[in-house]
Amino acid sequence: MSHWIKWTAPAAALVSVTSAAHAVQYLSVAQAQKLAFPSATGFVEVEAGRLWKAQAGGKAIGLFVFDRVIGKHLFIDYTVALGPGGQVHRVDILQYRESYGGEVRQASWLAQFVGKTGASPLEVDRDIRNISGATLSSHHVTEGVKKILGLYGHGAR
Amino acid sequence: MASPERACAREYRPAATPAPITRRKAATLAAASRRHARAMLLASASLLAVGAAQAGDNAASSPAPATVSNEALLKKLDAMERRIKMLEGQLRQKKAAAPAAASDQRAAASARPTGPYAEAAAPVTAPATAPAASPAAAPSAPAAPPNHAILGVADSPIAGLTIGAYGEFFFGAQQNPAAGGQWQNGFDARRMVLLPTYQITDNIIFNAEIEFEHAGSGFDNDDKLHGTAEIEQMWIDFKIVDQFNWRAPGIDLVPIGWTNQHHEPTQFYSVLRPELYNGLIPSTWKVPGTSVYGTITDGLKYQVMVSASNEDFGDSFDNRTDAKTVPAPGTAYFPGIDGLNALSFSNPPLGDFEQLTNSMAVSGRLDFSPAFWPGFAGSVSAYFSPNITPRGAHDDFGNFLGHTSLTVLDGEFRYRVPNTGLELKGEYVQTIFGNPANLRANNDSDATDNVGKTMWGTSGEIAYHVPLGTILNSTWEAVPFYRYTIENLQTAGFTGTDLNAPTGAGQLQFHNIGLAVFPSPKLVLKATYQKVINRDPAGANSDSILGGVGFFF
Numbered sequence: 001m002s003h004w005i006k007w008t009a010p011a012a013a014l015v016s017v018t019s020a021a022h023a024v025q026y027l028s029v030a031q032a033q034k035l036a037f038p039s040a041t042g043f044v045e046v047e048a049g050r051l052w053k054a055q056a057g058g059k060a061i062g063l064f065v066f067d068r069v070i071g072k073h074l075f076i077d078y079t080v081a082l083g084p085g086g087q088v089h090r091v092d093i094l095q096y097r098e099s100y101g102g103e104v105r106q107a108s109w110l111a112q113f114v115g116k117t118g119a120s121p122l123e124v125d126r127d128i129r130n131i132s133g134a135t136l137s138s139h140h141v142t143e144g145v146k147k148i149l150g151l152y153g154h155g156a157r
Numbered sequence: 158m159a160s161p162e163r164a165c166a167r168e169y170r171p172a173a174t175p176a177p178i179t180r181r182k183a184a185t186l187a188a189a190s191r192r193h194a195r196a197m198l199l200a201s202a203s204l205l206a207v208g209a210a211q212a213g214d215n216a217a218s219s220p221a222p223a224t225v226s227n228e229a230l231l232k233k234l235d236a237m238e239r240r241i242k243m244l245e246g247q248l249r250q251k252k253a254a255a256p257a258a259a260s261d262q263r264a265a266a267s268a269r270p271t272g273p274y275a276e277a278a279a280p281v282t283a284p285a286t287a288p289a290a291s292p293a294a295a296p297s298a299p300a301a302p303p304n305h306a307i308l309g310v311a312d313s314p315i316a317g318l319t320i321g322a323y324g325e326f327f328f329g330a331q332q333n334p335a336a337g338g339q340w341q342n343g344f345d346a347r348r349m350v351l352l353p354t355y356q357i358t359d360n361i362i363f364n365a366e367i368e369f370e371h372a373g374s375g376f377d378n379d380d381k382l383h384g385t386a387e388i389e390q391m392w393i394d395f396k397i398v399d400q401f402n403w404r405a406p407g408i409d410l411v412p413i414g415w416t417n418q419h420h421e422p423t424q425f426y427s428v429l430r431p432e433l434y435n436g437l438i439p440s441t442w443k444v445p446g447t448s449v450y451g452t453i454t455d456g457l458k459y460q461v462m463v464s465a466s467n468e469d470f471g472d473s474f475d476n477r478t479d480a481k482t483v484p485a486p487g488t489a490y491f492p493g494i495d496g497l498n499a500l501s502f503s504n505p506p507l508g509d510f511e512q513l514t515n516s517m518a519v520s521g522r523l524d525f526s527p528a529f530w531p532g533f534a535g536s537v538s539a540y541f542s543p544n545i546t547p548r549g550a551h552d553d554f555g556n557f558l559g560h561t562s563l564t565v566l567d568g569e570f571r572y573r574v575p576n577t578g579l580e581l582k583g584e585y586v587q588t589i590f591g592n593p594a595n596l597r598a599n600n601d602s603d604a605t606d607n608v609g610k611t612m613w614g615t616s617g618e619i620a621y622h623v624p625l626g627t628i629l630n631s632t633w634e635a636v637p638f639y640r641y642t643i644e645n646l647q648t649a650g651f652t653g654t655d656l657n658a659p660t661g662a663g664q665l666q667f668h669n670i671g672l673a674v675f676p677s678p679k680l681v682l683k684a685t686y687q688k689v690i691n692r693d694p695a696g697a698n699s700d701s702i703l704g705g706v707g708f709f710f
Binding site: 025073074095097099100102106107108124125129130131133135 | 321359364394418526534632
């Protein structure tokens, strides 16, 4: 028993100190908006908590969408920024809750979505790489981006 | 848990009368048996061919990209905005008329301080110059996608609770080494696993695997069952920061190799699990343990675990004494590690303080998927226990056995060549025993199961992904594959009181060739032919032609 205490007590102490101060939310919506459209002067909320219009100098420079998909069991919070032509400008993972499959947060994997349009296949193993060990998460994020392009990817119909 | 794939190679012998493991006799395969095997193969092939008649492509046809000017975009957005405001007004009116009970329910939901199920009101406008929101302040929830959290078919009655599942069925023909290699047809509901997950908060998450093997257990003669019901995993994760998270003490999988932690049937192509995980890595290698894990940098992750040690005791649970020792000298017992089954029978007990050693093991892994090498992923991992000798361990002459350490090393890679269907995998495993003279297998009066200083195995696999198009409303994929595995469980360096007369049964080669068809990433239909070769003059007599159905959702 003393072995358990010896090994787990420091970790428990660390948890108690740090868990109140940090949450594993990698980005807030506002932070993701700023990353996606650094030149924007404002974001007009078009659909509560879900869809914003990015503006600069009184002109729309793109759309910003917040959405969730289920990874393996839990939600993945992600955002998709669309350019004026409806193409994907940037994708960010705001929160990943599960213990396995977090590789979908990798910048190199998310970068594959940039430039995709409603006409893109957006299929894992076709134009998006599968992630070994994060198969369901990579499929579901890809499906989510495809869904968003289907809804908003036509240059705001 | 004993590896069922390898368990058939071991025959029961009473603890009091140790005897060499019965060797398989020469096999003369009857022509009728071969015909049965061919029939099963054809049945498997016909199963995998299902869906040839396509039900039509229901996927939404993707429109061509629209080229719209900013002005046109603005106008359309304004129109959409007006329409949304009108709809929101209608929705508010509808909500006002809703029954009070529904309002109470929403209020209770919004009272949750954090978590994906909290429905906090969002500001109407979020200026770009606003300071970054606190990470703890969850964004307002969008219209959530359908959350069929209970086995994918029903909504969860409790926010944060989901129940997933995976499982697999096997059928086909296999040689029975205990019957001289006779081909025998059969079926196995190999496992059904329920996966409850409960998100206590955004940072504290409960996970478990509740497994039923071989259709579960039963005690009456008419039950026809001798399976198991067991807790395969049960732990609570404290998600602290990306770089450091803590998995509280529980039942968890040793972080070694790839398949041990990713053993769902959709994660590999053969019907049976890869051979390296049937002994050298005693999958499913689950232990009482606690670990920390996190991301070091993009594409590089780690996990370090402290766990109860494996133990060199492979006999019946009833043969553990009340003193938490092996049977007293004079009573023989099965080893946990031997030259025919590797580490298959050495996993520590998971319950009731029944462990036979105070030793704690340390294991760890590094996972890498470098951004500069798209499609490539791999890992290196290791396990070390300073002592796996159980309390009271002895040879067959009444002498007690001293300590020996156990080290397991693993390196593996997976490479999906970008823009092609080609996939390559490779793995190497080695075990090292600090003092093999103290292993029970070298002191059990069985000259054939002795263990040397090391064991090793390596495998290579090639697969090709072939899209089959949309069938029955989903995108199908076929993956033909071939895997070669070679293992040597009885290398040089033998020491101990036994005579040393290995038959060659511990020097193995496996050829696997087959086809896996994925109607979706959550479902796989498999067919595999496996040829097993060893250096035993009697032969391995363990070939098989199996079909399988696996799912994971």
